[in-house]
Amino acid sequence: MWDYTPIVKDHFLNPRNVGDIPDADAVGEVGSLACGDALKLYLKLDENKDKIVDAKFQTFGCASAIASSSALTEMLKGKTLDEALAISNKEIADFLGGLPEEKMHCSVMGQEALEMAIAKYRGVELPAQSHDHDHGPAFPDQEGEIVCKCYGITDVFLKKVIETNRLSTPEQVTHFTKAGGGCGGCIPKIKELIAEVMGVRPEEPRKRPEKLSNMKKMQLIQEVLERDIRPLLWADGGDLELIDIDGSRVQVAFRKACAGCASSGNTARMVEIKLRDLVAEDIVVEEVAA
Amino acid sequence: MKEIYLDNNATTKVDEAVFEEMRPYFCELYGNPSSMHFFGGQVQGKVVEARNRVANLLGASPEEIIFTACGTESDNAAIRSALEVFPERRHVITSRVEHPAVLTQCRNLTHKGYRVTEIGVDGEGRLNMDEYKAAVDNNTAIVSLMWANNETGVIFPIEEAAAIAKAKGALFHTDAVQAVGKIPINMATSAVDLLSISGHKLHAPKGIGVLYVRRGTPFRPFLVGGHQEKSRRAGTENTAAIIALGKACELAATHMEIENTQVKAMRDRLQDALIASIPHARINGGLAERLPNTLSIAFEFVEGESILMLLSELGICASSGSACTSGSLEPSHVLRAMGVPFTCAHGSVRFSLSRYTTNAEIDSVIREMPPIIERLRQMSPFGREFLKGKA
Numbered sequence: 001m002w003d004y005t006p007i008v009k010d011h012f013l014n015p016r017n018v019g020d021i022p023d024a025d026a027v028g029e030v031g032s033l034a035c036g037d038a039l040k041l042y043l044k045l046d047e048n049k050d051k052i053v054d055a056k057f058q059t060f061g062c063a064s065a066i067a068s069s070s071a072l073t074e075m076l077k078g079k080t081l082d083e084a085l086a087i088s089n090k091e092i093a094d095f096l097g098g099l100p101e102e103k104m105h106c107s108v109m110g111q112e113a114l115e116m117a118i119a120k121y122r123g124v125e126l127p128a129q130s131h132d133h134d135h136g137p138a139f140p141d142q143e144g145e146i147v148c149k150c151y152g153i154t155d156v157f158l159k160k161v162i163e164t165n166r167l168s169t170p171e172q173v174t175h176f177t178k179a180g181g182g183c184g185g186c187i188p189k190i191k192e193l194i195a196e197v198m199g200v201r202p203e204e205p206r207k208r209p210e211k212l213s214n215m216k217k218m219q220l221i222q223e224v225l226e227r228d229i230r231p232l233l234w235a236d237g238g239d240l241e242l243i244d245i246d247g248s249r250v251q252v253a254f255r256k257a258c259a260g261c262a263s264s265g266n267t268a269r270m271v272e273i274k275l276r277d278l279v280a281e282d283i284v285v286e287e288v289a290a
Numbered sequence: 291m292k293e294i295y296l297d298n299n300a301t302t303k304v305d306e307a308v309f310e311e312m313r314p315y316f317c318e319l320y321g322n323p324s325s326m327h328f329f330g331g332q333v334q335g336k337v338v339e340a341r342n343r344v345a346n347l348l349g350a351s352p353e354e355i356i357f358t359a360c361g362t363e364s365d366n367a368a369i370r371s372a373l374e375v376f377p378e379r380r381h382v383i384t385s386r387v388e389h390p391a392v393l394t395q396c397r398n399l400t401h402k403g404y405r406v407t408e409i410g411v412d413g414e415g416r417l418n419m420d421e422y423k424a425a426v427d428n429n430t431a432i433v434s435l436m437w438a439n440n441e442t443g444v445i446f447p448i449e450e451a452a453a454i455a456k457a458k459g460a461l462f463h464t465d466a467v468q469a470v471g472k473i474p475i476n477m478a479t480s481a482v483d484l485l486s487i488s489g490h491k492l493h494a495p496k497g498i499g500v501l502y503v504r505r506g507t508p509f510r511p512f513l514v515g516g517h518q519e520k521s522r523r524a525g526t527e528n529t530a531a532i533i534a535l536g537k538a539c540e541l542a543a544t545h546m547e548i549e550n551t552q553v554k555a556m557r558d559r560l561q562d563a564l565i566a567s568i569p570h571a572r573i574n575g576g577l578a579e580r581l582p583n584t585l586s587i588a589f590e591f592v593e594g595e596s597i598l599m600l601l602s603e604l605g606i607c608a609s610s611g612s613a614c615t616s617g618s619l620e621p622s623h624v625l626r627a628m629g630v631p632f633t634c635a636h637g638s639v640r641f642s643l644s645r646y647t648t649n650a651e652i653d654s655v656i657r658e659m660p661p662i663i664e665r666l667r668q669m670s671p672f673g674r675e676f677l678k679g680k681a
Contacts, residue, residue: 012599018669033672034632036593036621040671060670062595182620237380237405256380256403 004063005097011067016074019056025049028117030109035151035178037061037106039069041113043076043121052076052084057113064096064103071095072110081118087111088164089176104176108161147189150182155193162197170194208278218245220279225252228278229271233258240271248282250275253289291605294651298491299440299468299584299642300609304534305493311537312495315530323527324518333529340536344500347539348485349476356501356519357532361467361488362391364501365434367512367523368463368484369395372432373404375508379431379460381405385417385446386627392434392465393623409435415444415575415628423454430460437469437485441611441624441640442575443584445473452481461507467491471542472549472581483507489531493644494538498531548645554582556652557643561585563656568663570676574611574630574638583643586611588625588634591673592666597639600662606655611638633672 004012024042031038037060044054055073059066072092076084089107093099099107144156161167161176170190174181180190212220225242233239238258243251252271254264261267264287272285295303315333323334341352348355358364369382369392384396386408396406407425410418417435426433433455438445452462463484466475471492477485484507489498501523503509509522516524564587565571574586589597594610601608611622620626621635630638641655667673 012596013603015669020674029671033591033636036632036636038671058669058671058674060591060672061593063599065593066596066669231401234401234403237400237403239403257405 002064002100002103004067004100007071007095007097008064008067008099011070011096012063015066015070017054017056017070018058020058021054021056024056026117026121028113028115028120030113030116031060033060037065037109039065039109039113041069041072041110041117043117045081050080052079052081061106061109062103064099065106065109067096068092068099068106068110069113072114076114081121084114085118087114089161090164101172101175104165105178108176147193148177148179148182148186151178153177153179155189158190158193159197162194166198168194168198206278208276208280212280214247217280221245221250221275221283224275224278225271228274233267238267240267243288248280249284249286251286251288254287294604294606294654296641296643296647296651296655297607297609298644298647299443299640301490301496302493302644303646304490304495305538305541307541308494308534308537312530312534315533323529336533336536337527337529340532343536343540344487347470347475347543348502349478349480350502351505353520354477354502354505356503356523357527357535358499358501358523359497359528360499361389361465361486361491362499363512364486364488364499365389365391365463365465366395367501368486369432369434370512371508371510372461372463372484373399374510376431376461379429381407381427381429381431383407383409383422383425383430383433383435383455383460385409385411385435387411387415387439387441387444387624388434388436389440389465389467392436396434405429411444411627413629414578415439415442415624416578417446417451419447419450422451426454426458426460428458430455430458432461432463434463434465437464437466437475438473438581439575439624440468441622442578442586442628443468443581443642444575444578445469445580449481452483456481468581468584471539471546472583474546477502477504489535489538492538492542494535495531498528498535500535545645550582553643553645553647556647556649557583557585557641559649560641560643560652560655561587564659567656567660571663572634574625574628574634585641585643586625587639587641588630589637589639589663590633591670591676592637592663593670594637594639596666597637597662600665601639601655601658604654604658606658609640609642611635611640 021042021044025045026043028041040058042056043052046053055076057069057073059069075087075095089111092107092110144154147153147155147158158177158179165176167173170180170187173179173190180187237256239255240252240258241255243253258264258267268285268287272283275283319333321330321333323330323337341355344355345352382396382399382404384392400406409422435446435451437448448464455462461483464482465486467486467488470487483504485502487500490496511522513524518524518527570590572588574588598608598610611625625635625638667677
């Protein structure tokens with residue numbers, strides 16, 4: 001069971017400000033049924049159109065999503081639009097006495113809906129959005145590039161959340177934003193973003209050495225086969241064995257699913273490209289029947 | 291607050307008679323059954339009795355019963371053993387709806403050069419037998435298919451599937467953790483080679499399991515370093531829990547009738563009442579053959595964790611296939627494999643009953659559930675649209 005604070009429980013069991021405002025000045029809507037959570041936020045302004053006099057919400061989601069929405073509407077009342085925009089997801093979580101890390105994305109959803117409502121009201125460019133599972137990017141002209149294609153999350157948005165919450169691992173980024181929680185294909189990119197924002201350099205991309213002795217070359221060929229190539233083949237139930245190295249000629253035999261596979265020619269070519277990339281330009285890979 | 295416990299597929303209450311049976315084996319009869327003295331010997335006698343009781347429930351011979359620490363260990367041991375005894379066979383078959391104890395292990399095997407086929411299910415959670423028949427070949431080392439699904443209760447045709455595996459020389463394992471004690475199982479007439487049981491799903495304590503290994507089936511132990519269980523599972527026996535499981539199996543045989551009459555009647559009543567009183571609800575696996583105690587029901591426009599939390603406030607314990615309850619972002623792999631739409635999968639709740647469930651408890655759930663769903667739909671932007679359309 002989640003370790004929710006008494007404040008989270010209170011805002012879930014007795015949510016404040018549920019409903020809608022028919023003549024709302026600003027409305028923000030994020031999320032979808034497919035995502036598993038969604039929030040629609042309504043704001044009513046005073047006659048000077050500056051201060052928020054009322055806020056209401058509707059939420060589809062778990063207890064922490066409902067509690068985060070309820071907390072946000074309470075925090076908004078009496079604030080100017082600029083003061084409201086300064087509210088971070090961390091402040092929403094703090095208001096609730098904290099949220100389990102896996103649930104931090106609920107507080108982020110509140111912040112997003114708020115930014116969207118105000119941006120739409122002001123008619124300015126919409127902020128970086130994360131939630132929109134169904135329809136791809138919610139706003140085609142949004143700022144930044146989509147990093148997580150599963151959840152439609154941009155690099156600009158991710159950088160902001162990483163910075164505000166001082167995140168240091170891809171798992172944390174997933175807990176806060178959902179990015180990386182689908183197919184996981186963007187996790188390397190998320191690592192780069194963390195490094196960029198938090199000032200840590202990622203591992204240098206490997207390059208082909210300028211010069212190699214015969215001995216070093218043979219060692220490097222073996223290393224690349226073990227580290228970069230065999231794990232790829234294992235994933236498809238195949239394998240290869242290094243038979244011999246003669247100068248730049250590398251002889252390999254395919255094993256398991258790769259043995260006798262119709263596309264082993266392509267596989268040999270893939271091995272050659274990788275070795276040329278990382279070892280030496282003149283490498284030739286030959287498949288032997290041994 | 292008195293709890294209404296409808297989460298028996300997660301774990302069950304230890305039967306008082308079971309607890310009484312195990313109680314002396316902590317502070318008084320704490321001997322090691324392997325010891326040469328009378329003090330250990332009398333415990334050994336009780337372990338022998340427990341093994342006989344487990345064997346009786348399964349229609350097995352006592353020497354086919356290996357005590358383990360849990361269902362997960364049994365599953366892991368069965369699959370690992372098969373791969374060791376058939377090193378030349380590099381193919382494993384399982385289903386997309388297996389318990390993680392099986393599925394995770396199989397998926398890890400793909401990184402070790404194995405080919406793994408995950409057989410799909412239809413919209414009701416029934417195994418795709420055509421796909422399965424086509425997948426079994428002479429390279430298949432082991433097939434591991436669950437007897438009954440923990441989330442939906444859907445029962446697979448295990449005997450038919452086992453016969454198909456045997457015809458190709460593959461071993462057949464079944465995770466029967468949810469099935470044992472609820473539906474008849476007779477290993478004397480079965481083609482199954484390996485079968486897993488978990489004690490705490492049938493009113494024995496947590497921390498005890500069984501791996502059934504058919505006589506003559508080649509087996510390699512998972513835990514080594516001791517002669518216990520005929521060297522097939524090393525480690526000093528968890529004597530009190532073994533004795534408890536023996537008693538629980540004896541009781542399960544006498545209570546199976548109740549599971550399929552009284553418990554089933556309560557489950558059906560709960561199901562019919564919820565479907566009648568709550569619009570846009572559907573049963574997951576409702577058309578398939580199911581365990582008598584399990585009801586997986588989906589409510590559109592609301593999210594499962596919120597339902598569970600509101601139920602919990604009333605003392606009602608259930609479980610959900612929603613993403614938010616597990617901390618993952620995707621709803622249950624079982625519901626997704628069945629093609630249950632996301633809109634329903636997020637709002638799925640599982641009620642699992644036991645012979646301790648009462649009609650009064652079912653009445654409470656029937657009474658409390660509609661206002662909970664209504665309340666959450668009022669709060670949900672999608673639910674409000676739906677309610678507006680209805681008005």
